[in-house]
Amino acid sequence: MSITSGCDGLLLQCSALTLVRGERELFSGLDVSLRPGEVLQVEGENGAGKTSLLRVLAGLARYGYEGEITRPVPLLYIGHLSAVKELLTPRENLAWHVDGHADYRDSDVCAALAKVGLAGYEDVPSHQLSAGQHRRVNLARLHLSRQPLWLLDEPFTAIDRDGVASLEHLFVSHAKRGGAVVLTSHQPLRMEYPLTRLMLRAGGDL
Amino acid sequence: MSITSGCDGLLLQCSALTLVRGERELFSGLDVSLRPGEVLQVEGENGAGKTSLLRVLAGLARYGYEGEITRPVPLLYIGHLSAVKELLTPRENLAWHVDGHADYRDSDVCAALAKVGLAGYEDVPSHQLSAGQHRRVNLARLHLSRQPLWLLDEPFTAIDRDGVASLEHLFVSHAKRGGAVVLTSHQPLRMEYPLTRLMLRAGGDL
Amino acid sequence: MTETTAPGAVSFCLRLLRRQLTLAIRRPVAVGNPLLFFAMVVALFPLGIGPAPETLAGFAPGILWIVALLSNLLSADGIFRSDFDDGSLEQLLLAPQPLYLSVLAYVAAHWLVTGVLLALVSPLFAAMLDLPVVAWPSLAAGLFLGSGVMSLVGGIGAALTVGLRRGGMLISLLILPFYMPVLIFGTATVQAALDGAPVQPFLALLGSMLCLSIALAPLAISAGLRISVDA
């Protein structure tokens, strides 16, 4: 069962993208197109422009770039900030998430939390969680997501080895179901799945 | 030339350390002792208690634990928070750092920034830096540090591959000079140096 | 993959409202604070300008309204602050529901825990400042409507400034003039009640200001948020 049944073409396309931050041109003439089933890893050293690119692709940054971007499908973006409210419990954080793409039943939420290893932590105030657990609350949204396109900025930050493996597994199954994933990471991925790579180099070329 | 010439014994010792967070006992009866030249990697899955342990060792957490800790030498602690002021430039951030262990000359500061790959960014307001650059500002303190003991909580977060390699190199040279390093990391280290490992397991045993 | 559908705009809005109210209740101080702040500032005035009842009663409408305005102004910055800081705001902008309604939910939550609450307890403070009983209902009604306007206008300021690391003084300068009419009509309402004049015209004015701001402010707030997240 494909999640992109309605849209058999591209999930994201951008062409001739040029991005300037501050005084610096990060890259120019970048073309990206994503098809269902694709996993794209954006690489580049610190400050190469990965985060900036993802924010432009997600539609969060709307100035300072040139080029055409089409986003035919809804997308899920996870950035450096975790969007986890410290005063809410993980359960509430997911059930009342401001990313309004779905209405989750409580059982779905608990199942998702269990999948990211937070079973037993559903009702602890989130500020009592460790750094990795905190991020896991946010990553649990991936298990609940209906969006075909995922844009993930360093999703493995603070996640332990088992967690990274299970995330990689999740990306593969999402891609196999017809979704697409764009992610940035400084760690090499160890998934058994064909990976597209995009290398951003400081200086502007790809 | 050793930085711990005055103190030829232990740089840190804790014995029979028991730590309780919330209702959970994270570990009990933990003994740690660090000698000059030692690099200790604390491992454990998310929520195992690595951060909590480091904060107790640094003397920042003063409740909820039992046990004896002696800290005969000054220490440098780098936690999840970067202690980088967004409104100050990297240069000012280092020169006016609240960690009052040294008075740095401007040339030292610039050299340290260059060593972490921030040459050219000395006078950019820090909020314009990328996530990795932001952390690098803080890590530049390692190059300036006079403290023999370093406690580093996930120092590689957001740092690219070259950055990780040069940090590992720095740890080795610090250890060779008679310092000691305690660090947590979910990534395997690739240093050519004998490494002590401490595995914290959820459930309390080591 | 869970087979759920995106919630409708209104139910999403209610969810947001519930979330914001829960957040407020988790910080009881945040709810209690405007009230305590009110009480304490009301206590400051006799200390500052002398305890004589007749003076106080004369000042009461003005004092109560100014303090209400201040406590609204001061808490307005928080409407989007924590959601910006922890990244929830970016997520809200990506939600498929119309931002117009979502920001209305945020503002409504703010209004409920500051303005409405203040309006409800205002008779207590009125009593402490010797305001005659006849004026209590119109004070409460005026605060009820006026604080709605102030929350909406404050929301605009908050949306424009939430992303700024520096600056923002300009914005509060810009916002303040919009508070002035509210203050003027608000005190006029109480004064009319004291003088035995009809208060309906003033309340109607405040009500129409509220309607106008409900219609327009969310547009400005949405635009402001998009700019702030980008900056």
Place this chain on the structure above:
Amino acid sequence: MTETTAPGAVSFCLRLLRRQLTLAIRRPVAVGNPLLFFAMVVALFPLGIGPAPETLAGFAPGILWIVALLSNLLSADGIFRSDFDDGSLEQLLLAPQPLYLSVLAYVAAHWLVTGVLLALVSPLFAAMLDLPVVAWPSLAAGLFLGSGVMSLVGGIGAALTVGLRRGGMLISLLILPFYMPVLIFGTATVQAALDGAPVQPFLALLGSMLCLSIALAPLAISAGLRISVDA
């Protein structure tokens, strides 16, 4: 390894002071806000209570002092807030210099950019409220001393609440009672000047309160910070 030595306590303190002042200047809002707030409230008062000059002049000392107090109160929370949020505070606690002096530097920076600045521009606001010129110097002198006390007391509140996730603006509840004596003596100073009575006793009282708080408050602040970083 750079061969430098740890700076002495005083030079470290000065470095902190310089850092805090730079930070304040980088956010002109932080500096301008208390003043703006002051100006705003002073402007609101005639609107709220009717602009008859003789009424205004009679209450000018009280109003000016209340507003100074509020603007101090509202900015006190920020003394340690950003340093706590970004982790600088943990680092400060690990510094070898005595915390007593370091926190004094933080408080001094706050005092300089709020209280002292306010004291300097207070004649302007006094003029706006028709306060007779004889009272201006004692208003400024009183604000100068009193705002020091308020910054120190505010620092205690800030230190105790900075780590609280559920704290809201708890700080205003905690410290406002302690501000009241300052308010009383402050207005009394201006009143004395207006009445032609000697103001020295009042200023001496404010001064001795300042000395007392310089001696004791940093102890409470240091202890509060250690608790907050831990909690």
Place this chain on the structure above:
Amino acid sequence: MWTLFHKFGSPPWLYRLSGSILRWLLPISLLALAMGVGWGLLFTAPDFRQGNSYRIIYIHVPAAVVALAGYYVMAIAGGISLIWKMKMADVAMHAAAPVGAALTFIALLTGAVWGKPTWGTWWVWDARITSMLILLFLYLGVMALYEAFDNKAAAARACAILSLVGTVNIPIIYKSVDWWYSLHQPASIKFTGESTIDPSMLYPLLLSIIAFYALFTCCLLANMRAEILQRERRTGWVQRLASENH
């Protein structure tokens, strides 16, 4: 002396001691309260100026007096806990706050209700009333601060600091408010007190004050017992107590 001091530091000892004190003190204080209040309400003659409304005095004055004393109990306990790190002292401090706040509230409320028939207004900014209001804020501050901390050990220390700062400041606050009031020459309203009070009114009042002191002690001890259990719930003696005490 020091052994006693150390004994006070021992939770089970204190728990048991306070239990046996409560067993007789609570009935006595309730009885005294009933007697004092009943006497004042039913058997004394009305005041020649205020008529029957003065009967509020039998609850207003004791509440006000004990509420004030309560702050010092709290602050001294806070000081002991901070200086000697005695855990039971911060239990006492935390236990005193709600009792003191409730009594302050009673004093304010009965005062306000009394004011209406006497002065024709619910509230005046009299020195004593104002400082009582400040006292309420101080109590509420301590309570709110305690509640806002998740880590109760830290909460206790923070509250101890706050109440110590309070002890330095309270005399200043009271003096200044008193002085402020005399400076301002108040509006025509004065307390009827100070004047000589008829013995027939005084005795029930004294009884009532004693009853309030005893009641404060009871509530303090009972709160402390609950708090001790809460803190020590993982220790052996509490576990044993729970299983025995059924």
Place this chain on the structure above:
Amino acid sequence: MYFDSLRALLEMDGHGFYVWSAYGISLLVIALLVVAPFRRRRRLLSAIRAGQQREAAAAARRTPQPAAGSLSSEKESLNAPRA
């Protein structure tokens, strides 16, 4: 007894409302003040007892005691061969 009748006592020459409401609310607050800690203590003790029972049950499940013929240990031994 100063008052002649119950009615006089209740009215107190027109001050009855004030006096009785002051006394009523105060006594209510005092009652709450006295009762609260005792209720809290009782609830705590029963929570601790519940915790003990939960732990005892958990311990029984972990180490099935062959001698004890309780229901849970029977279940355990039934499950054991399959596991």
